[in-house]
Amino acid sequence: MTKNNIFKGLLPILLAAVIVSCKDSYVQPDFTKVSPIVELPVASLAGNGGGNSMSASFSIQSAPTDYFIYVNYAAPDANPSDVGVSLAVDTATLGKFNRTNGSNYPLLPAADYSLSNSITIPAGQRKVEYHIKFNTSLIDPSATYALPLKIVNASGATVSSNFGSLTLLIGVKNIYDGTYTIKGQITRNSATGPDTNLGGFLKSGLTTKVGTLTATSSPFSQYWRDGSATGGIDGLFLTVNPATNAVTIASTGNATLKNTPGYNSRYDPATKTFYLAFDWGTAPSTRIVVDTLVYKGQ
Template sequence: MKKNFIYKLLTGVVLISGLSGCLKDNSQPDFTKNKPIIELPIGSSSGNEAANSIAASFTVSNTPADYFVWVNYAAPDANSKDVTITLSVDTAAVSQFNKVNGKSYTLLPTVGYTLASNKITIPAGARKVQFPVKINTAALDPTKTYAFPLTIVDGSGFTISANFARLITIISLKNKWDGVYTVTGTMTDAVNPAITGQYPHDMQLRTQGPNTDAIYDPSQNTFGHGILNGGAGSYYGSFSPLFTIDGASNKITAVVNYYGQPATNGRAAVLDASGVNAFTMSSDGSTPVSFKVKYIMTENGSNRTSFEETWTYKSAR
């Protein structure tokens, strides 16, 4: 018994000594000795040899949109003096990004942006600053997705981050009527009575120009108008109403077929002037509340399907 007691006592002493040794371990890195790094921070590195990316959308307007990219001074302590950072528009980065990620984004043309300078100063005592860019949306094609590539080329003597030196902003354009809507209403197909309205149904308006939007049905993954054919979800082939809207009055002034007027299958779209054909907007005029519209799908010159609908705004797309 006495031997067992001594053995247990010695074992406990050894364990306590081991724990004490762990508590005194100084192997953790000392981050206070890290050298400052200049970077364009985002959530995480792409990790695939292409630039990091971030998405941004802009409403099409004649007034250039303000956009900002953060530039970081990453260090344990704030900088003691002003640090001037130089950036460049790295066009080659877009080609590499598209190749690595299987994308086909269009390089943002020079008419699409304005830089006051390619330099930005992080003031003494600060850790980050916003690099300003003006996006000239009126000069761009709303049907395209653009890529705007920035790269840090000079860190004022400080180390430039290996993983966060390049940032590509993926730019999409929208007008103020663009969005997701819940559609209700009635439709009548004079040719095929088995085709009836699919209401209520969530569909989208997708920007095609500063004052034009086409119907996109996400359930069919296409520009088209959802219908029921014998009770099953479907859509009219090569037919998607493309609305023209007056920017001042928010009235729908015309409807044509997105696929051509007429499309190769003879289908076209015509606005029915007896409808309300107008948007109701939020109090500040920036966001739709709903719109009412009447229009007709013609086929080979004859009226085939009439629509009378209310579109209630649900969310941004």
Template sequence: MKRISLYTTMIGFAVLSSLSSCLKDESQPDFTKNQAVIELPIGSSAANGGGNSIAAAFTVDQTPSDYFVYVNYAAPEAAAQNVTVTLKVDTSAVTKFNTVNGTTYAQMPANGYTLAGNTVVIPTGQRLVKFPIKINTINLDPLKTYALPITISDGGGFTVSGNFGTLVSIITLKNKWDGVYTVTGTMLDTQNSALTGQYPRTLKLVTQGPNTVAIQDGDSFAHGILNAGAGSSYGSFSPVFTIDNTNSTITSAINYYGQPASNGRSARLDASGVNKFTMSADGKTPVSMKVKYILVQNGDRTFFDETWTYTGSR
């Protein structure tokens, strides 16, 4: 019995010793000893080595648009001193990103952005600050998708993150009439009475240039109609409207698929319509659009008379 008691006691000491060893953090990380890392934390990664990216869209305007990326002091405690971080536009990051992801984003030209400087200070007691950038949309092509790569070139004495040291901003442009609309109105096909209008309907106007937009239905450049009461659309037909920037008057309509398209369909503005956008008081956001246009195929075939009410951005 004494041997059993002694054996049991020895096992108990062993277990306690093992628990004590765990409590001394033999297997758990001690976060209090982590070294500070400087990073650009916002963005998503495809985990393929191409780098982190974030998407941003801007409306074309004479006035440059405000944009920023976050710079973070990653550590258990906030910065105990001012940390000056140096950043740069790193064109090599775009080449790498495109190569790895199979994309063809254009490097944003030098006149497409303005940096207030190349440094940002993380103040004592803080972690996260903004690095401000101006996007000069008027100098950019709305038909292109741009990449603006920002890289930390100096962490102010601290380690620069290997995974979050570069952020590629993928930038697209929209003109001020671009957006999602609820469309009501009438449609008359003079050649096929089975084809009728499908209203109300949610449609989009999608930027094609600084002052042009095309009708998009779902993910297709088209306009939903009814064929004997069933959902349909005219093949290879989507009006592209040109708008006067000074007063938001629609000056013309052509077919997105060609004028005419391969099936002989063209678009033409009906001069009897109001053909104009009503804009917000500051002139930057559409309220509604009234427009008449015609599908031309072997003459003036289909007449549209519509009101588009803006519901939000795409």
């Protein structure tokens, strides 16, 4: 038998010996000795050391809005008995988050939410829902607030060092908030007649952002025919009467802007569409707008 044939015959035996040797020398971890950890899980760990966060945005409602996060029991086996978990709103967590991220989120006022300081993970379960109620009608829509939560006790179980706290970033918006396609016609009158350069039917493809001022008022933008921004009407906004869906248009920067008489400016909740007509200025330099805004999405 040649040397090559001898080597080929021995090779499978040598590989098997190496595999068995490696398997025998590798110590399998004993997960039964891992201490249970209680945590506030998020999709991914913040890598900058400032603490984990989640963002939530709510529509402004008269009744409190229910929201929940999970409290998790992380262990090889389910908990053999009930685990009581204590949580607290922790300003130190928020301070660290703001310093690390260069942010300045204010603490959500206590009147704007309600929560329990404790929750129980029943025996045999790994996670439970921790509910928070937000009083969205009280939250200022012009700001984003923070609600920093921290696990302070877990009935003897270890509180996670990476997932033991969570900063919720809270914002509110009204039900009209979103991006809308805008179609319509704008007239720009002057002493010499209508301006056909800036006036006329709006170019296709335009959109406008309808934002949130209050539960019923929203800012939006108007354009000239060519899609350029219309000047002289800073602070343009609309207000919806929730009982009738009638819409009033006004401008904080132009007191002459008003609803055009004879036109039913309104909101159609079924199609999420605004039908608007408004004008401003004094003759002969008047401006007249007839718009249709159709909800497109956020």
